Every structure is written in C-alpha cells, then in structure tokens.
Amino acid sequence: MQFSSPIEIQTIAKLIGAKIIGNDSAHATGINEIHKVSFGDLVFVDHPKYYDKCINSAASFIIINKEMSCPNGKALLVVDNPFESYCTIVNTYRPFEPSNSMLSDSAVVDKSAVIFPNVFIGNHVSIGKNCIIYPNVTIMDHCIIGDHVVIQSGTVIGSNAFYYNTKKDREVWYKKMPDCGRVILEDFVEIGANCTIDRGVSHDTIIGRGSKLDNMVHIGHDTILGKNCLLAAQVAIAGATTLEDGVTLWGQVGVNKTLTIGENAVVFGQSGVTNDIEGGKVYWGTPVQEAKTKQRELVWVKRIPELWEKVMGR
Amino acid sequence: MQFSSPIEIQTIAKLIGAKIIGNDSAHATGINEIHKVSFGDLVFVDHPKYYDKCINSAASFIIINKEMSCPNGKALLVVDNPFESYCTIVNTYRPFEPSNSMLSDSAVVDKSAVIFPNVFIGNHVSIGKNCIIYPNVTIMDHCIIGDHVVIQSGTVIGSNAFYYNTKKDREVWYKKMPDCGRVILEDFVEIGANCTIDRGVSHDTIIGRGSKLDNMVHIGHDTILGKNCLLAAQVAIAGATTLEDGVTLWGQVGVNKTLTIGENAVVFGQSGVTNDIEGGKVYWGTPVQEAKTKQRELVWVKRIPELWEKVMGR
Amino acid sequence: MQFSSPIEIQTIAKLIGAKIIGNDSAHATGINEIHKVSFGDLVFVDHPKYYDKCINSAASFIIINKEMSCPNGKALLVVDNPFESYCTIVNTYRPFEPSNSMLSDSAVVDKSAVIFPNVFIGNHVSIGKNCIIYPNVTIMDHCIIGDHVVIQSGTVIGSNAFYYNTKKDREVWYKKMPDCGRVILEDFVEIGANCTIDRGVSHDTIIGRGSKLDNMVHIGHDTILGKNCLLAAQVAIAGATTLEDGVTLWGQVGVNKTLTIGENAVVFGQSGVTNDIEGGKVYWGTPVQEAKTKQRELVWVKRIPELWEKVMGR
Numbered sequence: 001m002q003f004s005s006p007i008e009i010q011t012i013a014k015l016i017g018a019k020i021i022g023n024d025s026a027h028a029t030g031i032n033e034i035h036k037v038s039f040g041d042l043v044f045v046d047h048p049k050y051y052d053k054c055i056n057s058a059a060s061f062i063i064i065n066k067e068m069s070c071p072n073g074k075a076l077l078v079v080d081n082p083f084e085s086y087c088t089i090v091n092t093y094r095p096f097e098p099s100n101s102m103l104s105d106s107a108v109v110d111k112s113a114v115i116f117p118n119v120f121i122g123n124h125v126s127i128g129k130n131c132i133i134y135p136n137v138t139i140m141d142h143c144i145i146g147d148h149v150v151i152q153s154g155t156v157i158g159s160n161a162f163y164y165n166t167k168k169d170r171e172v173w174y175k176k177m178p179d180c181g182r183v184i185l186e187d188f189v190e191i192g193a194n195c196t197i198d199r200g201v202s203h204d205t206i207i208g209r210g211s212k213l214d215n216m217v218h219i220g221h222d223t224i225l226g227k228n229c230l231l232a233a234q235v236a237i238a239g240a241t242t243l244e245d246g247v248t249l250w251g252q253v254g255v256n257k258t259l260t261i262g263e264n265a266v267v268f269g270q271s272g273v274t275n276d277i278e279g280g281k282v283y284w285g286t287p288v289q290e291a292k293t294k295q296r297e298l299v300w301v302k303r304i305p306e307l308w309e310k311v312m313g314r
Numbered sequence: 315m316q317f318s319s320p321i322e323i324q325t326i327a328k329l330i331g332a333k334i335i336g337n338d339s340a341h342a343t344g345i346n347e348i349h350k351v352s353f354g355d356l357v358f359v360d361h362p363k364y365y366d367k368c369i370n371s372a373a374s375f376i377i378i379n380k381e382m383s384c385p386n387g388k389a390l391l392v393v394d395n396p397f398e399s400y401c402t403i404v405n406t407y408r409p410f411e412p413s414n415s416m417l418s419d420s421a422v423v424d425k426s427a428v429i430f431p432n433v434f435i436g437n438h439v440s441i442g443k444n445c446i447i448y449p450n451v452t453i454m455d456h457c458i459i460g461d462h463v464v465i466q467s468g469t470v471i472g473s474n475a476f477y478y479n480t481k482k483d484r485e486v487w488y489k490k491m492p493d494c495g496r497v498i499l500e501d502f503v504e505i506g507a508n509c510t511i512d513r514g515v516s517h518d519t520i521i522g523r524g525s526k527l528d529n530m531v532h533i534g535h536d537t538i539l540g541k542n543c544l545l546a547a548q549v550a551i552a553g554a555t556t557l558e559d560g561v562t563l564w565g566q567v568g569v570n571k572t573l574t575i576g577e578n579a580v581v582f583g584q585s586g587v588t589n590d591i592e593g594g595k596v597y598w599g600t601p602v603q604e605a606k607t608k609q610r611e612l613v614w615v616k617r618i619p620e621l622w623e624k625v626m627g628r
Numbered sequence: 629m630q631f632s633s634p635i636e637i638q639t640i641a642k643l644i645g646a647k648i649i650g651n652d653s654a655h656a657t658g659i660n661e662i663h664k665v666s667f668g669d670l671v672f673v674d675h676p677k678y679y680d681k682c683i684n685s686a687a688s689f690i691i692i693n694k695e696m697s698c699p700n701g702k703a704l705l706v707v708d709n710p711f712e713s714y715c716t717i718v719n720t721y722r723p724f725e726p727s728n729s730m731l732s733d734s735a736v737v738d739k740s741a742v743i744f745p746n747v748f749i750g751n752h753v754s755i756g757k758n759c760i761i762y763p764n765v766t767i768m769d770h771c772i773i774g775d776h777v778v779i780q781s782g783t784v785i786g787s788n789a790f791y792y793n794t795k796k797d798r799e800v801w802y803k804k805m806p807d808c809g810r811v812i813l814e815d816f817v818e819i820g821a822n823c824t825i826d827r828g829v830s831h832d833t834i835i836g837r838g839s840k841l842d843n844m845v846h847i848g849h850d851t852i853l854g855k856n857c858l859l860a861a862q863v864a865i866a867g868a869t870t871l872e873d874g875v876t877l878w879g880q881v882g883v884n885k886t887l888t889i890g891e892n893a894v895v896f897g898q899s900g901v902t903n904d905i906e907g908g909k910v911y912w913g914t915p916v917q918e919a920k921t922k923q924r925e926l927v928w929v930k931r932i933p934e935l936w937e938k939v940m941g942r
Contacts, residue, residue: 230478
C-alpha cells in the first residue's frame with residue numbers, strides 16, 4: 001500500500017525499534033511485499049536466502065534481521081523480528097476499523113448506482129456510475145469499484161488474504177499477516193453470485209475492464225486479471241497470479257499461485273493450471289496440457305489392453 | 315417468458331423499428347430463446363446459419379436481420395440488429411425493478427412459511443406452505459417457491475444467467491443478455507447453504523419435486539432437474555441441461571451445458587460430464603465413463619511398467 | 629446430543645409408544661447416531677444387519693423394530709418405526725426454534741468480540757473473546773465459537789446436515805433426518821468467506837485449535853479437524869470424516885465421508901481422497917495416491933506411444 005503521505009524513515013525506525021544503516025533522512029511512501037515493491041517502499045526480509053533479493057529490489061527501505069552494508073541511498077532497518085515489524089507498521093498506518101453501519105460514512109457511492117438492501121459497504125470504498133449491487137453483497141474497506149459494474153448477491157469483495165506466517169515450533173502454527181491491499185474492479189466488470197475476491201496482502205487484486213465472472217468464483221490475493229477475461233462457475237485462482245487479456249477459464253478450473261496465463265488462452269473445465277502457460281492455445285487436464293495432447297493421451301490409455309495382448313499373449 | 319397479456323405484433327414492430335413480412339395482424343404471447351420456443355412466441359436470429367431453424371421452429375414471430383419469405387401465418391420482423399431488438403423487448407415488458415425493501419410488496423408469502431431475518435424477497439416472488447427460509451438468503455424477482463421447501467443460509471435463487479453476446483471486435487467483448495426467465499422450486503425441494511440457482515435466460519430453471527441439493531451447488535440458467543435428484547456439495551451444472559428423475563451426483567461433479575443425464579444415473583465425485591449419458595448406470599471420471607470402465611483403465615495404467623520391461627528389457 | 633438433564637426411560641417410551649424390554653428404571657442422558665454413542669445414550673436401529681452392532685454398542689437404550697433379548701442393565705424400546713421415533717425424540721428435546729431477531733436473547737457474545745452489521749446469531753450460540761465476525765455471516769443455533777476466532781463474510785456455521793432417510797418406494801424419496809448436533813470452532817480458528825460448516829447430525833462438527841480455512845470450504849456434518857489444519861479454497865469434506873492434527877489440503881480437494889487423514893498429511897490440489905490415508909506423506913490424484921507414485925504414472929502414460937511403436941512397428 002501507499003501511505004496517505006510520505007513518512008520520515010526515522011519515524012518508522014522509532015515505531016519498530018530499529019537501528020538504521022544507510023540513508024536515515026529519506027521518506028517512505030509505502031510498504032509492500034517483495035512481489036510488488038517500487039521506489040520509496042518499505043519491504044521486509046527475515047531469511048538469509050532472500051537478503052540479496054530484497055536489498056537489491058526496487059524498494060528503498062529494507063526491514064531486516066541482520067546488520068549488513070547497504071546500497072547507496074537506501075536504508076536497512078535492523079530489528080530482531082522483521083515480520084512483527086511489518087505487522088506493526090501495517091496496523092499503525094492502516095488500522096483495523098470495524099464498522100457498525102451498513103454504509104460507512106467514508107464510502108463514496110455514485111448517485112446513479114443501484115444498491116439493493118442489505119449490502120455492506122465498508123470504509124473508504126468507492127463505487128462508480130451505473131453500478132448494480134445486489135442484496136447481501138459485502139464490500140470491505142478500501143475497495144474500488146469502477147463504472148458499470150454488476151455484483152450479484154452473496155459475493156464478498158475484499159475478504160482477507162489467506163496468507164500466514166508459519167512456524168511449526170509454536171502452539172498455533174499459522175499467524176495471519178495483516179493485509180493492507182485493495183480490490184479494484186475496473187469498468188464493465190460483472191461478478192456472479194457468492195464469489196469471493198480477496199484483497200491484496202500489500203498490493204492490489206485487480207479484475208480488468210470488461211471481465212466477467214460466473215457464480216462461486218474465488219480470486220486470491222494480489223491476483224490480476226486483464227481485460228475481457230471470462231471465468232465460469234467455481235473457478236478458483238490462488239494468490240499473486242496473472243491472467244493476461246482475453247483469458248477464458250471454464251467451470252471448476254483451479255489455478256496455482258504466482259503464475260501467468262497468456263493472452264487469449266482457453267482452459268477447459270476442471271483443469272488444474274500448475275505452471276505458466278502460453279497465450280493463444282487451448283488447454284486441458286491436471287496438470288494442464290494442450291488439449292489436443294491430453295486428448296491423444298486419453299486415446300493411448302485406451303490402447304493398453306491391445307498392447308498387453310500382443311506382448312503377453314493375454 | 316410469457317407476456318402478462320398478448321401484444322399486437324404491430325406494437326412490437328413499432329417498438330423495435332421493424333418491417334413486418336407476413337402476418338401483421340397477429341398477437342405475440344411471449345418471447346423466448348430458440349431453445350424453448352412455442353406457438354405465439356417471438357424469437358430472434360442474427361446468423362444465416364440459424365435462419366432456417368428459427369423460421370421453421372414453433373415460434374410465430376422471427377426477429378431477423380434479412381428480408382426473406384415467410385411461412386403462412388407467421389411473421390418476420392426485419393431489423394438491423396436482432397439481439398438489440400430482443401433486449402429492447404425484454405427490457406420493455408420485464409423492466410428492471412430495483413427493490414428498496416427486504417420484502418417486496420408484490421411478493422406473496424404463505425402464512426405458514428418461516429422466514430428468518432435478513433432474507434431478501436424480490437418482486438413477484440411466491441413462497442408456498444410450510445417453507446423454511448434461513449437467514450441471509452436472497453430470492454430475486456419472479457421466482458416461484460413451492461410448498462415444504464427449505465432454503466438454507468446464504469443461498470441465492472434467481473441470480474442472472476451467465477449468458478453474453480460476444481463480439482471480439484469491440485472494446486468490451488461480452489455484453490450481458492437481459493434475462494427474463496424464472497427459477498421454480500417444486501414442492502419438497504431442499505437447497506443447502508451458499509448455493510446459487512440462476513434464472514432462465516428466457517424460460518425457467520426448474521428443480522423438480524423432492525430434489526435435494528447440498529451446500530455450494532451451482533445450477534445454471536434454464537437447467538431442469540427432475541424429481542428426487544440428489545446433488546452433493548460443490549456440484550456445478552452449466553446452462554440448459556436436463557437431469558431426469560432420480561439422478562445422483564456426488565461432490566464436486568461438473569456438468570456441461572445443454573446435455574441430458576438419464577433417469578437414476580449415478581455420477582461419482584469430481585467427475586466431469588461432457589456429453590449425454592444414459593440412465594440407470596454408474597459413472598466416473600473426466601471425461602465421464604461408466605465407472606467399471608474407468609476402474610479397469612486405472613488398473614491398465616498400473617501395468618505399463620510391466621509391459622515396458624517385457625518389451626524393452628528394462 | 630446430550631439432554632439438558634437426564635430423562636426417565638419410561639418417559640421416552642411413552643413419548644414414542646414403545647414397549648420396554650430390560651432395564652425400565654434407568655435414565656437416558658442423550659441421543660446419538662450409532663457412530664458416536666456413549667453410556668447413557670439412546671440409539672436407533674431398523675435394519676437386522678445392524679441389530680447386533682447397536683445392541684452391543686456403548687449405548688444404553690436401543691430403539692428397535694424387533695423384540696429381542698437385551699443385555700443386562702440396558703433396555704430395548706420396541707417400536708414399528710425406529711427412525712420416526714428418533715425424529716420424535718429429537719424434535720421434542722431440541723425443538724426447531726425460529727428466531728425473529730438477528731441476535732438471539734439466548735446467545736452469549738463476549739464483550740471483546742467485534743460483530744459487524746448483518747450477522748445472524750441464533751439461539752444458544754456462544755462467542756468467545758477477541759473474535760471478529762464479518763458482515764453477512766450466519767451462525768445457527770447451539771454453535772460454540774471459541775476465543776480469537778475470525779469468521780469472514782458470507783460464511784454459514786451450523787447449516788443442516790445433508791443426511792436423509794431414503795426410501796425409493798415413496799413419492800418423496802429423501803426425508804431429512806432432524807439434526808441436533810453442533811458446530812464447535814476452537815480457539816484461534818479462522819474461517820474464510822462463503823464457507824459452510826454443517827452441524828453434526830447428533831454429535832458435533834469440530835474445527836480444531838488454530839486451524840485455518842480459506843474461502844468456499846465446505847465441511848460436512850460430524851467431521852472433526854485436529855489442530856493446525858490448513859485448508860485452501862473450495863475444499864469439500866463429506867460427513868463424519870477425521871483430519872488429524874496438521875493436515876494440509878490444497879485447493880479444490882474433495883474428501884469422502886467417514887474416513888481418516890493422518891497427522892501432517894499433505895494433499896495436492898484437486899485430489900479426491902476416497903480412503904483412509906496415512907500421516908506424514910504427500911498425496912495427489914483422484915483416487916489419491918502418494919504424489920511420487922502419481923507423478924511416475926504420468927510419466928509412464930507418456931511412454932505408451934514409444935511402446936506401441938516398438939511392439940506394433942507403428
């Protein structure tokens with residue numbers, strides 16, 4: 001997320017009890033996970049394996065659990081537990097704000113939008129022109145809904161990322177990472193009934209212009225759909241994945257995290273996409289293959305008995 | 315859908331700016347998609363491939379983008395864009411009516427029904443005797459709920475059909491076709507929690523007497539279930555498909571559009587039904603096969619290493 | 629379920645019109661299905677195949693449709709239709725109590741819990757410390773929510789078991805068995821958006837301490853999850869299944885009823901678990917196998933064409 005205004009790095013260091021190595025007079029403009037950092041960002045790292053990647057990323061400020069040298073202009077913020085420091089910063093600059101009304105005072109809803117009864121609209125939400133939001137929809141804090149968007153009943157926009165800090169040596173293994181990203185539905189997006197679109201952990205989950213989702217579609221945190229994507233019922237996409245423009249996923253397809261599906265790819269129903277796949281092709285199966293390859297494979301399997309008879313003489 | 319009263323075909327022609335060829339003094343009694351037309355219906359066609367099918371269907375009035383000759387008694391309504399004309403007629407005779415209350419004044423709910431708090435009941439909905447509707451259910455306009463029906467929490471009845479006019483040469487590829495069909499739940503139907511049952515595009519989605527659906531079941535537009543069907547959790551059925559009486563689908567089964575599953579068929583969990591299947595048999599796999607065929611296939615696959623060793627000498 | 633206080637067996641016999649054989653002066657302390665009976669319980673049996681199992685179970689009182697001899701200290705309650713008698717007892721001692729408010733007077737919610745608007749909290753529900761319940765959640769009667777529990781929007785806790793008495797010689801084949809079990813979410817459990825967790829038929833559905841569920845997860849009746857289980861989006865688990873501690877199920881996994889998944893097992897996405905599987909291993913496929921076995925099988929299938937060419941000479 002971006003802070004509402006830049007924050008002196010000394011202020012951040014004080015908040016988390018960090019020692020600064022390097023540029024101690026700069027301002028942080030945001031905080032992000034390593035997947036999506038840019039200049040001015042804080043980022044955190046607690047595993048030696050990722051030290052170099054984080055220090056050499058676009059991020060300007062690295063919260064880290066080891067004293068090291070620091071590239072020019074950047075700063076390290078050295079603490080014992082970078083994950084906890086990250087949580088502290090997020091909870092300070094994007095605090096949990098429970099609502100006690102169905103429509104937050106800080107939400108901005110265009111007058112032309114049709115909002116049915118029993119729709120929850122959280123803090124700082126914005127809803128554009130000519131939208132239709134059907135009954136029993138939930139739109140959590142900070143989500144941005146464009147113009148001409150339709151959201152059908154029972155759908156949840158901006159649910160928490162399923163993203164945990166895991167340590168199996170403590171009693172409760174999984175500790176939720178506080179999320180500060182948003183969901184952005186661009187213009188002409190239509191979302192079916194009982195879908196769930198998780199907010200980004202620190203960046204945004206984005207559904208591109210003109211994309212259409214059928215019922216019970218799940219979109220994970222920080223996942224980005226291009227324009228004119230079409231997702232049939234019960235598709236599930238894990239976190240931080242990218243669908244380029246014009247991708248079609250038929251019913252019950254599952255897509256793994258942090259991968260890319262190329263432009264205009266079509267994936268048949270119930271397939272499992274486990275790796276990057278190129279655009280412009282048709283896919284099928286778990287793990288997914290080109291559909292014609294999968295179809296030939298099904299034919300080959302049918303021929304095993306004939307082979308057996310020839311080789312084994314029954 | 316059927317119109318509330320017959321409409322002079324001249325009135326329709328004027329509404330959509332059509333030239334009439336043929337019988338210009340008749341009345342239209344309804345408008346339907348080609349899948350489900352009957353005498354008195356309007357239908358539309360914009361592709362030469364389907365001209366003959368539509369003109370020779372049971373429909374009485376064909377909205378078409380070419381001047382042609384017309385069978386006796388019928389009429390062609392010639393326009394530039396039949397799809398837009400269809401939309402205009404539907405939007406005129408079944409206009410979008412946003413509700414601002416949880417229970418529409420035009421809904422009829424039997425006194426013996428138990429309606430929990432936070433249930434949305436739209437316009438022209440009817441709910442029969444001894445129904446139980448649990449909290450946070452949404453029932454959209456024109457749906458018909460029979461007697462002794464149970465609908466559990468979070469379920470959406472009458473969500474919009476996932477049905478789009480597609481043109482990839484415009485900026486927004488998919489344009490939703492306005493739907494005017496209904497959902498009909500017959501007597502003794504029970505629907506689990508967080509299900510979605512889409513309304514028909516122009517006809518009805520019907521769940522037959524005594525059928526039971528587990529949680530998170532998705533039923534597409536215009537799909538028809540017979541009596542005493544049993545659908546386990548997370549089943550998804552696409553549009554315009556037919557399940558005959560007594561069909562059982564186990565968990566996470568996916569069923570393609572516009573096909574038929576025969577009486578008393580049983581389909582094992584996670585199967586993908588891609589074609590018509592006969593009744594009275596047990597099925598498994600994606601694509602679905604008879605379960606015993608699929609089971610043998612699994613055994614054959616296990617034997618490939620033995621074949622390989624025999625043929626290749628390791 | 630356990631009765632709120634012990635009931636004289638004579639009172640029960642009178643309620644269901646039963647003849648008592650055996651100990652007619654004892655008290656029943658609860659009623660349960662044969663899966664989960666203990667001393668003091670009533671149980672029912674109507675099929676000769678299960679007579680012995682029920683009579684020799686831990687249950688003290690057997691509702692049965694045949695006069696037989698009875699072990700010392702126990703009692704048989706002989707009736708024509710044991711299933712109907714079971715329903716009568718459940719409906720008497722745990723009657724259906726429709727709520728007309730969003731928060732039942734009999735619910736106990738800790739002051740530190742954050743309850744968003746539009747949450748339905750049924751009769752006799754208890755919610756512990758520091759819980760967060762997001763908008764549009766439904767918590768049905770008798771459910772127990774521990775401390776530090778998070779339930780995201782649209783989720784339904786305590787929906788009815790999908791559990792039917794089936795007789796195909798009557799017009800309506802499936803007759804719902806009234807359920808009297810509960811859902812228990814232990815401390816530090818987190819449930820995603822649009823999940824459904826069914827109550828037990830007569831016992832409890834339990835989500836163990838620290839377990840985390842992603843969105844659209846379905847948990848069937850009487851299923852028990854151990855501690856620190858992790859279930860990704862769109863997982864579905866059927867009834868009366870056990871997941872031991874530390875089990876991980878990736879997205880869209882389906883699990884059959886009445887089986888056990890061992891401690892720390894990991895199951896890859898879209899797998900179908902049809903039998904008991906041992907702990908400490910990694911699994912994949914439908915039907916599920918060890919992942920490395922399944923991976924080798926995929927390689928073998930790719931080699932069929934080479935075998936074919938060798939054997940058949942093209």
